[in-house]
Amino acid sequence: MEIQVRKNILGENDRMAAENRAMFADNGVYVINLMGSPGSGKTSVLEKTMEKLKGELRMAVIEGDLFTSKDADRIAKHDVPVIQINTSGGCHLDAAMVQKVARKMDLAALDLLIVENVGNLVCPAEFDVGEDDKGVVLSVTEGDDKPLKYPLIFKESAVAILNKVDILPYCNFDMESAREDISALHPGMTILETSCTTGQGIEPWCEWLRQRVEEKQNR
Amino acid sequence: MEIQVRKNILGENDRMAAENRAMFADNGVYVINLMGSPGSGKTSVLEKTMEKLKGELRMAVIEGDLFTSKDADRIAKHDVPVIQINTSGGCHLDAAMVQKVARKMDLAALDLLIVENVGNLVCPAEFDVGEDDKGVVLSVTEGDDKPLKYPLIFKESAVAILNKVDILPYCNFDMESAREDISALHPGMTILETSCTTGQGIEPWCEWLRQRVEEKQNR
Numbered sequence: 001m002e003i004q005v006r007k008n009i010l011g012e013n014d015r016m017a018a019e020n021r022a023m024f025a026d027n028g029v030y031v032i033n034l035m036g037s038p039g040s041g042k043t044s045v046l047e048k049t050m051e052k053l054k055g056e057l058r059m060a061v062i063e064g065d066l067f068t069s070k071d072a073d074r075i076a077k078h079d080v081p082v083i084q085i086n087t088s089g090g091c092h093l094d095a096a097m098v099q100k101v102a103r104k105m106d107l108a109a110l111d112l113l114i115v116e117n118v119g120n121l122v123c124p125a126e127f128d129v130g131e132d133d134k135g136v137v138l139s140v141t142e143g144d145d146k147p148l149k150y151p152l153i154f155k156e157s158a159v160a161i162l163n164k165v166d167i168l169p170y171c172n173f174d175m176e177s178a179r180e181d182i183s184a185l186h187p188g189m190t191i192l193e194t195s196c197t198t199g200q201g202i203e204p205w206c207e208w209l210r211q212r213v214e215e216k217q218n219r
Numbered sequence: 220m221e222i223q224v225r226k227n228i229l230g231e232n233d234r235m236a237a238e239n240r241a242m243f244a245d246n247g248v249y250v251i252n253l254m255g256s257p258g259s260g261k262t263s264v265l266e267k268t269m270e271k272l273k274g275e276l277r278m279a280v281i282e283g284d285l286f287t288s289k290d291a292d293r294i295a296k297h298d299v300p301v302i303q304i305n306t307s308g309g310c311h312l313d314a315a316m317v318q319k320v321a322r323k324m325d326l327a328a329l330d331l332l333i334v335e336n337v338g339n340l341v342c343p344a345e346f347d348v349g350e351d352d353k354g355v356v357l358s359v360t361e362g363d364d365k366p367l368k369y370p371l372i373f374k375e376s377a378v379a380i381l382n383k384v385d386i387l388p389y390c391n392f393d394m395e396s397a398r399e400d401i402s403a404l405h406p407g408m409t410i411l412e413t414s415c416t417t418g419q420g421i422e423p424w425c426e427w428l429r430q431r432v433e434e435k436q437n438r
Contacts, residue, residue, distance in 0.1 A: 038256045038340045038369060039361025066341065070364050089371060091310065091341040119368070121257045122285065122310040122339050141360035141383070142258025145289050149338070150257060152285075152308060164360070170386045 013127055016095035020102060020130025027107035030216040031115065032209070033093075033129055035153055036137035038119030041163040043071045044196040045137055045205070046114060050078035052206045057111040057213060062101055064093040064118045071116060081105070092123040095130055111213050121146070125153035132216060133158035140164050140171050144178040151185050159190040159208060166195040232346055235314035239321060239349025246326035249435040250334065251428070252312075252348055254372055255356035257338030260382040262290045263415040264356055264424070265333060269297035271425045276330040276432060281320055283312040283337045290335060300324070311342040314349055330432050340365070344372040351435060352377040359383050359390050363397040370404050378409040378427060385414040 024031050036042050046061060053059060060081040063072040072084040083101045085093060098115060107113070115131060117124040125134070136157040138146055141164055147154050154160060160182050168175070179191055190208060194201035243250050255261050265280060272278060279300040282291040291303040302320045304312060317334060326332070334350060336343040344353070355376040357365055360383055366373050373379060379401050387394070398410055409427060413420035 037258065037338075037361075038365055039358070066369060068368050070368060089341075089345075091339070118341065119256075120310075120339060120341050122308075122337065123342065126308075139258070139360060141358060141386070142256075146257055149287050149289060150285060167360070167386060167389045170389060 010126070013095045016099055017128035017130040020095055020099050023099075023102065024107065024113070024130060024132070025219075027110070028217050029107050029110045029113050030213040031113045031131045032212070033115045033117060033124075033131035033134045034137060035117045035121070035124045035134060035157070036119065037121045037139070037142060040119070040137040040139040040142065041196060042116050042119070042137045043074050045161060045163060045194060045202075046075060046116060047078060048196050048199070048202045049114070049206060049209070050075065050080050052202060053112070053209070054078065054080070057210070058109060059112045059114065060105060060110050062098060062113065062115045064097070064116060066090070066118060087118060091118060091120050092127050093117050093129055094127045098129040111217070112209065121150045121153055125156045133212060135159045135161065137161045137163050138178075140168050140173040140175075143171075144173045144175070144181075147178060147181040147185060154182055154185045154189070157186070157189065159192065159205075161201075161205060162191065162193045164195060164197075165193045165200060166197045229345070232314045235318055236347035236349040239314055239318050242318075242321065243326065243332070243349060243351070244438075246329070247436050248326050248329045248332050249432040250332045250350045251431070252334045252336060252343075252350035252353045253356060254336045254340070254343045254353060254376070255338065256340045256358070256361060259338070259356040259358040259361065260415060261335050261338070261356045262293050264380060264382060264413060264421075265294060265335060266297060267415050267418070267421045268333070268425060268428070269294065269299050271421060272331070272428070273297065273299070276429070277328060278331045278333065279324060279329050281317060281332065281334045283316070283335060285309070285337060306337060310337060310339050311346050312336050312348055313346045317348040330436070331428065340369045340372055344375045352431065354378045354380065356380045356382050357397075359387050359392040359394075362390075363392045363394070363400075366397060366400040366404060373401055373404045373408070376405070376408065378411065380420075380424060381410065381412045383414060383416075384412045384419060385416045
C-alpha cells in the first residue's frame, strides 16, 4: 500500500516534470536544480554567481525554503529576479511547486534559471523538477565520507561543488579521497573546488554554467 | 488523499513509538534520538561521549544510515554495542525500524541508548521513535541562520549541541544570535557549545546525559 502510494506520487511528479522540461525548452532557458545540506553554501555560491554573470546572462532564481525568505532576500539584493517557494516544512521541492511559480515568470527573457532546493542531502535528489541538470554543493566541513554515505545525490548530479575550501586546513577532509569516491559513483562528473570567501573556483563554475547555457541554446 | 495517507503513516508510527517507549521504560533505559545535518558531527560527538562515559554508564548505540556502515564502524571501535539500521535511501528513522532492532538488544543491561538518526535537519524531527529526548547537533560551519530556517528540529529537541566551535573564527556564525533564535524557538532549551577536536563542552554534555539517565532511573 505504502509502496503503491509512493509510486503514484513519483509518477505524478515525473509527469509534471516533463511538462516543466518542455516549457523550459520552448523558452530556451537552461535550468539547474542546486541541492546540498543545510549550510553547504548554496546561497553563497549563487550570490557569487550573480555577481560574476550579471550583465552577461539573463538570470532568475527560484528559492526553496521550509518557512523563511532568508535566502530569497539575499539573492534579491543582487537585483536578480527571485521567487520564493515555502514548502511549509516539506523536505524537498517537487515539479508541481516549481511549475506553479515558473508559469508566472517571463521565461523567454531568461538564459539561466537556478532552482535552489531545500537544504537536504537526501530527499531532493529523488524529485525531478524538470531541470536540465542537477548540481550538488558539499561543504568540506561536512567530511569526506559524505559522497559514499549519500550516493544518490552524486549519481543524479552533473556537477559537484566542493565548497569552503578556504577552511580545508581546519577540517578532516581528504580531497583526493572525496574526488575518487565521487568519480566512482558518477564517472566523468565535473568536480569543482570553491570558496566564496576567497573567490577560488567561482570562475570555473561560471564557465561551466556558460557552456551549459550555450549548449542548451544551440540545441 | 495524500494528507490522509500521511496521517495514517504518522498515526501508525506514533502507535509503535508508544510501544517502544513502554519497552524502554520497563527496562529502565534512557533513550536519546540524536539528529542533525550530514557532517554536523553527530558521530564524533558520540565517539567522545563513549570515551568519557565508558565504565560509568552501560551504553549502546543504534546507528541510522542510508546505505553504509561507516558510522557504526566508528562506534564499534569504542567497544560499545552498536546496531546498524540501513534505511536503503530513506531519509529518517521511524519507530518500526527502531523497534525491530531494539527487540534484539539486552535493554535491561543498559543505562543509556543513543539513536543516531540519518543526517538530515528536516525529516527525522517529524518521527517519534519512542525516545525520552530528542537532541540536535548543529555545526557552526552551517551558519547561524539555521535555527530559524529549520525550526521544527529545535522545537522538538531538549538539547542543542553547537559543534565545531574550534573553527568558529573561520565561520560566519554569530553565537549570540544563534542562541537567541534557539531560545526563542524553544524557551529553556539546553544549549551546549562543543568541539570534538579540543574537547570543549564534552564534559557538560556528558553531565547533561548523566542527569537525564539518573532522572529516568529514579522515575
